[in-house]
Amino acid sequence: QVQVVESGGGVVQPGGSLRLSCAASGFTFSNYDMHWVRQAPGKGLEWVAFIQYDGSKKYYADSVKGRCTISRDNSQNTVYLQMNGLGAEDTAMYYCAKDLRGHWTLDYWGQGTLVIVSS
Amino acid sequence: QSALTQPASVSGSPGQSITISCTGTSSDVGGYNFVSWYQQHPGKAPQLLIYDVTNRPSGVSNRFSGSKSGNTASLTISGLQAEDEADYYCSSYTRSITWVFGGGTKLTVL
Numbered sequence: 486q487v488q489v490v491e492s493g494g495g496v497v498q499p500g501g502s503l504r505l506s507c508a509a510s511g512f513t514f515s516n517y518d519m520h521w522v523r524q525a526p527g528k529g530l531e532w533v534a535f536i537q538y539d540g541s542k543k544y545y546a547d548s549v550k551g552r553c554t555i556s557r558d559n560s561q562n563t564v565y566l567q568m569n570g571l572g573a574e575d576t577a578m579y580y581c582a583k584d585l586r587g588h589w590t591l592d593y594w595g596q597g598t599l600v601i602v603s604s
Numbered sequence: 605q606s607a608l609t610q611p612a613s614v615s616g617s618p619g620q621s622i623t624i625s626c627t628g629t630s631s632d633v634g635g636y637n638f639v640s641w642y643q644q645h646p647g648k649a650p651q652l653l654i655y656d657v658t659n660r661p662s663g664v665s666n667r668f669s670g671s672k673s674g675n676t677a678s679l680t681i682s683g684l685q686a687e688d689e690a691d692y693y694c695s696s697y698t699r700s701i702t703w704v705f706g707g708g709t710k711l712t713v714l
Contacts, residue, residue, distance in 0.1 A: 531705065
């Protein structure tokens with residue numbers, strides 16, 4: 486069955502960097518677009534970034550543009566989110582999600598990895 | 605990229621029906637039929653309930669239905685059950701090639 490498993494979260498100091506990973510299985514990863522979405526503690530969902538199936542197109546939320554980079558390795562069935570210049574506002578659970586091809590919706594989500602930005 | 609507008613909370617008794625609204629603009633909800641709804645139980649990941657305004661993924665109960673009129677989409681849950689108590693989020697693809705979520709609605713089953 487479809488699975489996406491995030492990792493790489495942790496506690497990082499303000500201004501620091503972190504790279505999140507998302508390992509996918511149960512589907513032909515190289516055929517599907519992927520997303521990152523985050524949720525601050527007690528808050529709602531915020532879409533963060535999108536990467537096309539072949540990595541050729543990437544889109545970002547204004548709140549992370551210039552600070553975050555999404556990438557993927559189709560040989561490893563993994564998508565990444567490199568985050569730089571982290572601030573308290575980036576503290577959140579980060580979810581990786583598979584896109585339902587042709588429908589611009591997120592159909593399978595991982596359980597998330599928690600990022601805490603704190604000194 | 606302003607969030608879509610949802611009521612903060614709704615409630616209903618078991619067996620009743622409730623509707624959650626989701627208001628956007630012509631650049632998102634009103635401009636595309638790529639509106640989705642997600643259910644999130646406490647401490648869990650969101651799960652897809654509705655996509656393309658009205659479609660249910662395999663395995664989702666037909667008690668959940670979606671609709672749209674202009675810039676407002678709606679999720680209706682009929683025959684409320686205790687297990688429906690959760691947070692619900694709408695989402696839409698946007699003209700800027702981004703995605704936007706609603707602020708979320710907490711459903712309480714009385």
